[in-house]
Amino acid sequence: MNHKARMDTLTRLETTIAQRLAASPETSYVAKLHAKGLAKIAQKVGEEATETVIAALAGDEAELVGEAADLIFHLMVLLGEKRVPLDRVLAELDRREGVSGLDEKASRSA
Numbered sequence: 001m002n003h004k005a006r007m008d009t010l011t012r013l014e015t016t017i018a019q020r021l022a023a024s025p026e027t028s029y030v031a032k033l034h035a036k037g038l039a040k041i042a043q044k045v046g047e048e049a050t051e052t053v054i055a056a057l058a059g060d061e062a063e064l065v066g067e068a069a070d071l072i073f074h075l076m077v078l079l080g081e082k083r084v085p086l087d088r089v090l091a092e093l094d095r096r097e098g099v100s101g102l103d104e105k106a107s108r109s110a
């Protein structure tokens with residue numbers, strides 16, 4: 001699967017999450033998170049971020065891949081809960097493309 005097809009993975013996941021927000025918490029993990037509310041979803045993103053950091057520092061590659069997938073999935077649920085289209089985030093990354101983080105930081109402190 002090439003890079004572009006991988007982006008389709010995120011687009012499909014976004015569609016699935018949007019559908020599941022209206023599903024029953026008994027049959028859907030996304031619906032269960034939605035029922036628990038924004039604070040719980042945000043907390044899950046924080047937990048998965050921490051687990052990703054631990055995997056990077058103390059785990060093997062498979063653990064890091066698994067935790068990174070958990071983090072991206074829960075971030076997608078957070079965006080879905082807030083009705084922020086993935087495309088907005090990708091457009092922001094496109095806007096930043098080619099601008100060095102160091103140059104951007106220097107322009108902020110000038």
Ligand SMILES: N=c1c2ncn([C@@H]3O[C@H](COP(=O)(O)OP(=O)(O)OP(=O)(O)O)[C@@H](O)[C@H]3O)c2ncn1[C@@H]1O[C@H](COP(=O)(O)O)[C@@H](O)[C@H]1O
Nearest residue numbers: 013016017020023027028029030031032044069070073074
């Ligand atoms: N990619 C994922 C995905 N990644 C991780 N997870 C779930 O995320 C949960 C995280 O596990 P944790 O132990 O951290 O969470 P927990 O113990 O349930 O939660 P706590 O109450 O302890 O916080 C697990 O239940 C995983 O199965 C996911 N659940 C769903 N998806 C995707 O979302 C789609 C919709 O899922 P449903 O909403 O369940 O239909 C699926 O088809 C998948 O494509």
